[in-house]
Amino acid sequence: MKNKICMYLPPFAGDYSGVASALFDLGGMLCIHDAAGCTGNYTHFDEPRWYGSEAMVYCTGLRKMEAILGDDEKFIKRIIDNALEKKPEFIAIIGSPVPNVIGFDFKGVANAIEKRTGIPTFGFATAGIKGSYKDGIVMAAKALFEYYDSHDQKEEVLKYTAFPGISPLDMPQDIYENIQRQAEANGAELIQEKGMYGSLDFYKNPRSIKQNVVLNQAGYEIAKYMQEKYGTPFTIGFSIGENQPEINAINESSVKGLLIADGVIGLSIKKYLNSLGLNVNIGVISGRFDGAIDLTNEDKIMDEITAGYDFIIADPLILELAPEGVDKISLPHYAVSSRVKKAENWNYLDTENWRKRLGDYVNLANEKLA
Secondary structure (H helix, E strand, O other): OHHHOOOOOOOOOEHHHHHHHHHHHHOOEEEEOOOOHHHHHHHHHHOOOOOOOOOEEEEOOOOHHHHHHOOHHHHHHHHHHHHHHHOOOOEEEEOOHHHHHOOOOHHHHHHHHHHHHOOOEEEEOOOOOOOEHHHHHHHHHHHHHHHHHOOOOOOOOOOEEEOOOOOOOOOOHHHHHHHHHHHHHOOOOEOOOOOOOOOHHHHHOHHHEEEEEEOOHHHHHHHHHHHHHHOOOEEEOOOOOOOOOOOOOOOOOOOEEEEEOOHHHHHHHHHHHHHOOOEEEEEEOOOOOOOOEEOOOHHHHHHHHOOOOOEEEEOHHHHOOOOOOOEEEEOOOHHHHHHHHHHHOOOOOOHHHHHHHHHHHHHHHHHHHO
16 A cells, blocks of 8 residues: 555546546546546546537536445436437446445446446446556457447458557647647548547447557557457557667667656657667656556655666656756656646657757767767
């Protein structure tokens, strides 16, 4: 339990936020089963698309006596009445700590609601305690694939490029749209609309996906699942700048940095920084990733940021914990600092932005390599 306690950092986005984030753009009705606390955490702090949107995200309004007595019919009726009026593409019941503690049967209730409404219904036993937002994104994706696989899935000609598992919890909207434009400029036909992180057609017709482009750790797990299940090939990461050289080995520079980010985003940035002559270690907060340091709790983060790096690239809340004498480059991560540090976002696809922030280190690395 010690490793779950945060003294200086806010809790990172949890699995229930990951499920909701993955489903947000898909036209479903999302019902977070709680008394409003976790729903508020998601809509106010873990979902930048919430304000001004028409997404159907609701709190079931779980109360003390309902939890104690197990009065499930009361909230089931609320969901059914609302669903018959709104006619969503699907219904998702998403868990919070209390229903998990009392042993709420998410899948059983979801099956009952689907039988009474005729609307596809999913139950996710998330709790925000053990799993990360990445786990929630992957959980949601697999549930949708499994459902639509068994319900008259259409065979499609290989046609689309997709970005599986991508979420604003990892990648800001403007960066994501930039990558979408680059893909289209290279001739790709995207299954996700411009600016949309998700597409229900992606789950209904996975055999129409010609290629997956992985932009984050959740996407990597989903792409591996699709490769095994449907034979879909995938590539990992994105380029920063044009004509970026391939770096097959870490250079000999003594300039060392730490980059704390999503694993795939970190790998893409590391590749570019290596090309500038900089050694960079990647640390990840959302679960293990090959070649990266596991920083899934505050204790591990504190140990690593004091390990003698020349510079640290991380969310600004993490940078506040770094020792004096270490150069700090802010790279906001919405799953960490939410909208508190959203204004500090910058275009990390632009090479000039990196040179402004790391110019002295680039010059020093080049001198030592000369």
